[in-house]
Amino acid sequence: MQKKKPIVEGLERFRQQQNISFHVPGHKHGELSNLPQAFKDVMRYDVTELTGLDDLHYPEEMILEAEHLLADTYGVMKSFFLVGGSTVGNLAMIYATCNRGDTIIVQRNAHKSIFHAIELVGAKAVYVSPQWDERTLTATHVSYDDLTQAVDCYPEAKAVVLTYPTYYGMTSKDIARQVAYCHEKNIPILVDEAHGAHFSACSLFQPSSLTFGADVVVQSAHKTLPAMTMASFMHVNSKLVNVERIHHYLRMLQSSSPSYILLASLDDARYYIQTYMESDGAYIIEKKNQWAEALRAIGSLEVIEVDDPLKLLLRVDGYSGYQLQEALEDKRVYVELADAHQVLLVLPLLKQGYSYPFADIRVRIKEAVTALLNTEKAAIEAVSQNAYNFVAITEPMYSSDEIATMEKEWLPYMRTMGRTAASMIIPYPPGIPLLVPGEKITVAKLSQLEELLATGATFQGNHRLEEKMIEVIK
Ligand SMILES: Cc1ncc(COP(=O)(O)O)c(C=O)c1O
Known part of the structure; x- marks a missing residue:
């Protein structure tokens, strides 16, 4: 080698x-x-x-x-x-x-x-x-x-x-x-x-x-x-x-x-x-499995494992991911991202013999969950579903060149159903646009936007969401 x-x-x-x-x-x-x-x-x-x-x-x-x-x-x-x-x-x-x-x-x-x-x-x-x-x-x-x-x-x-x-x-x-x-x-x-x-x-x-x-x-x-x-x-x-x-x-x-x-x-x-060996992979997977089990033992904390062993999702029923994120940050635990339902952790790609303070972090997570349970539950129950899949294959109504020359207007987003988006609206993280220019605005998109706003998401793109306004083609 x-x-x-x-x-x-x-x-x-x-x-x-x-x-x-x-x-x-x-x-x-x-x-x-x-x-x-x-x-x-x-x-x-x-x-x-x-x-x-x-x-x-x-x-x-x-x-x-x-x-x-x-x-x-x-x-x-x-x-x-x-x-x-x-x-x-x-x-x-x-x-x-x-x-x-x-x-x-x-x-x-x-x-x-x-x-x-x-x-x-x-x-x-x-x-x-x-x-x-x-x-x-x-x-x-x-x-x-x-x-x-x-x-x-x-x-x-x-x-x-x-x-x-x-x-x-x-x-x-x-x-x-x-x-x-x-x-x-x-x-x-x-x-x-x-x-x-x-x-x-x-x-x-x-x-x-x-x-x-x-x-x-x-x-x-x-x-x-x-x-x-x-x-x-x-x-x-x-x-x-x-x-x-x-x-x-x-x-x-x-x-x-x-x-x-x-x-x-x-x-x-x-x-x-x-230089990463099979035994290193086995080591981190074992560590992750043990830690996930230990986290599950914290009452009220749901731990969801995904295909990638370096990623883990945590949820507390009744609370949004943003609330859990805040509670964790109060204990100096910083996660990769939060969404309406959960937080996402990125674990370290450890090699055999490397240590990481998993036991200490678990104590902090437990304290964060206890503190969270003493606060008000989320104002709305997050119910998000796929905002994308009502039609499997779509084309934007207009190209970006066309949109550049078209007249646009700002409207309260709740009045934009069926209109065409003029700007990107990007929940960030993860940075995946909810709306892209030229795309038809559907009920599913608006429900997801409402849910994201209600649960405390942050947005990038060209928007005035603090006034509940977005830009559409006139
Ligand atoms: C799926 C995906 N692709 C691309 C990027 C951009 O990566 P980078 O930050 O390395 O430019 C990101 C960043 O979060 C991402 O999540």
Whole structure:
């Protein structure tokens, strides 16, 4: 097994040389910075494309070697380090496969970056509604029948975009057959695997969509691997997608001064997963199972396990996820997200022998639940259901180019049934738009919006929800 970390080692060598900086960045190895010493220590490694340190956009030396190791680790033709998060990978994969006016088939509960990419490219989206999972109370994946029907109806589609796993750690059992079907039609499958960078670590986890033949896969290394925020991977393993086009767009979309600290953390994350053993996977699964049992012993706390062993859902009957989140934060336990029903925890990808203070956290969670039970229950009982699946396949009424020139108006959202949305409304997190421009506003969407507002969700997008107003096409 390769034990190298080319970028980490290259940067460490460079630091030890005590080189003089007459180059950017202006903090001069941190010397001019007034940040606390711990920050300044890290800035020592914040360098730029100097001799011997290679260039992310045209790699020939240590970055190329590290990207080769990454491709080897994931068993793909070509891998890229991303310093703009999975967001930039999602943009690049759609730019690389679609031109203005081209059709693209998209799982509707995609991250906002997918919708942004479609708008920027000027592609014509066809949405496929996800299924609803009663156990996790979340929208999950598109069914085989719905996806293949969309492909049959729109054979001219230039790509299909899936999200696998979901933010909540649910995986699709249909993805292998979906990939095979699309490949028969020569349509590439682009997968937003932001939450699945760790899947390839061992066979005890769910398989990565790469194992099913996905053409392009984007992974937020920073979400489940020990990488820094914004550090992501992109893999291309395809006869249908031109890898040079991906590279071309990454060069345009990413900074011309990519952070070497992020690159080092990606190199290190690749090493972490490459050296992750089956026994490590068994260890974290065992730890998770024991902890889930211990949490269940806390009366009134419901613990829901999902496909991904690193994710766990917690609920307290009668209280919204936002209330539980607040109670946990009072005990200094910070969760990944809350929704109307529950909170989502992301557990650490431990290796054998690593410890994490699970017992102490359980005590705090118990105190939080006790405190929560002494407060008022949620004002409304959350009953959300799939806001997407009344029609399996939909097209927005207008393209983003058309919407840009159309007259719009602000209305109380309760009076917008049957109207066409002019702006995105994005509950955040998870960042999956409830409404996208050009989409018909249905009763199901409005009920979900009402429920989200009543239970305390926060929103991104262009809205005036504090006045209960949204923007529609006039
Ligand atoms: C499903 C999904 N895709 C893409 C992204 C964007 O990832 P990043 O934050 O790495 O840009 C997110 C972020 O939460 C996400 O949940």
